[in-house]
Amino acid sequence: MEDKHTVIGKTIVIKGELEGDEDLIIEGRVEGSIKLNKNLTIMETGVLEADVQTQNTEISGRINGNITVNDKIEITESGRMIGDIKAPRLVIKDGAKFRGNIDMMKIDMGDLKISPKKDGPAEEKKVEPAPVEEVKEEPVAEKEAEAKKEEKEEVKNEEKTEVKSEKKNVGPNIKRKKRK
Numbered sequence: 001m002e003d004k005h006t007v008i009g010k011t012i013v014i015k016g017e018l019e020g021d022e023d024l025i026i027e028g029r030v031e032g033s034i035k036l037n038k039n040l041t042i043m044e045t046g047v048l049e050a051d052v053q054t055q056n057t058e059i060s061g062r063i064n065g066n067i068t069v070n071d072k073i074e075i076t077e078s079g080r081m082i083g084d085i086k087a088p089r090l091v092i093k094d095g096a097k098f099r100g101n102i103d104m105m106k107i108d109m110g111d112l113k114i115s116p117k118k119d120g121p122a123e124e125k126k127v128e129p130a131p132v133e134e135v136k137e138e139p140v141a142e143k144e145a146e147a148k149k150e151e152k153e154e155v156k157n158e159e160k161t162e163v164k165s166e167k168k169n170v171g172p173n174i175k176r177k178k179r180k
Contacts, residue, residue, distance in 0.1 A: 003022075003023065004022040004023065005022055005023035005024065005025060006020070006022060006023070006024050006025070007025045007026075007027065008024070008025070008026045008027060008028045008030065008046075009027055009028055010027045010028050010045050011028060012027075012028035012029070013028060013029045013030075013031075014028070014029070014030045014031070014032070015030075015031045015032055016031075016032045017032050017033050017034075017035075018030065018032070018033070018034045018035070018036075019034075019035045019036070020035075020036050020037070020038070021036075021037045021038065022036075022038050023036075023038045023039045023040075023041070024036055024038070024039075024040050024041070025041045025043060026040070026041070026042045026043060026046040026048065026061070027043045027045050027046050028045070028046065028047075029046075029047045029048075029049075030046075030047075030048050030049070030050055031048075031049040031050060032049075032050050033050050033051045033052070034048075034050050034051075034052045034053070034054070035052075035053045035054075036053070036054040036055065037054075037055060038054070038055055038056075039054060039055055039056040039057070039058070040052060040054045040056070040057045040058070041057075041058045041060075042057075042058070042059045042060060042061040042062075042063060042079075043060055043061055044060045044061050044078050045061060046060070046061030046062070047061060047062050047063075048061070048062070048063040048064070048065060049063075049064050049065060050063075050065045051065045051066045051067075051083075052065060052066070052067045052068070052069075053067075053068045053069075054067075054068075054069055054070070055069070055070050055071055056069060056070075056071050056072050056073070056074075057069050057072075057073045057074070058073075058074045058076065059073070059074070059075045059076065059079035059080075059081055059096075060076045060078050060079050061078070061079065061080070062079075062080040062081070063079075063080070063081045063082070063083065064081075064082045064083060065083045066083045066084045066085075066086075066100075067081075067083060067084075067085050067086070067087070068086040068087070069085070069086070069087035069088075070087075070088075071087070071088065071089060072087065072088075072089040072090070072091070073085055073087045073089070073090050073091070074090075074091040074092075074093070075091070075092045075093065075096040075098055076093050076096060077093045077094065077095035077096060078095070078096075079093070079096045079097070079098075080096070080097045080098075081096075081097070081098050081099070081100065082098075082099045082100060083100045084100045084101045084102070084103070085100060085101070085102045085103070086103045086104075086105070087102075087103075087104065087105075088104055088105050089104075090102060090104065
C-alpha cells in the first residue's frame with residue numbers, strides 16, 4: 001500500500017485551517033492552523049505562521065507558532081522556530097534556531113518504581129514525593145525600604161551622640177585662665 005501525502009508547493013500560499021489524515025509536506029506558505037493525524041514536514045522553503053497539532057513534525061524551514069506533537073519533533077540545521085513546543089521527544093540539531101518554551105509532558109513522581117534488591121523478593125514500591133515546605137519571603141522592595149529606614153535611624157542616633165559630646169566640652173566646667 002502506498003503512503004498518501006500532500007505537497008503544498010513553493011509558490012502556494014494558504015490562509016485558513018488545514019485538517020487531514022495523511023502526511024503533509026510544506027514547501028510554500030501556510031497561515032492559520034494545522035491538525036494532522038500523521039506527519040508534517042516543513043521544507044527549507046516552507047514558512048508557517050500557524051499553530052500545529054500532529055503525530056510527528058520535522059522543521060527545515062521557518063515556523064512562527066505553537067506545536068503540539070504526539071510523538072516526536074525535529075528541528076534540523078536549517079530550521080527556525082519561534083513558539084512553544086509540547087512533545088514527549090524532541091531533537092534540535094546543531095545550527096537550528098529556536099525561541100520558546102518546551103514541555104515534554106510531566107512525569108508523575110508517584111509512579112516511579114524502585115527496582116528490587118538482587119537477593120530480595122521482587123516487590124514494587126511507590127516512591128512518595130517529599131513534602132514541600134512553603135517559604136515566605138518579603139518582597140525585595142519592602143526589604144530594601146526597611147533597610148534604608150534602619151540606616152537613617154542609625155545615622156540620626158550617631159548625630160545626636162556627636163552633638164551631646166560637643167556640648168559637654170563647652171560648658172561651665174571649663175576653667176578659664178585669670179587675666180592679670
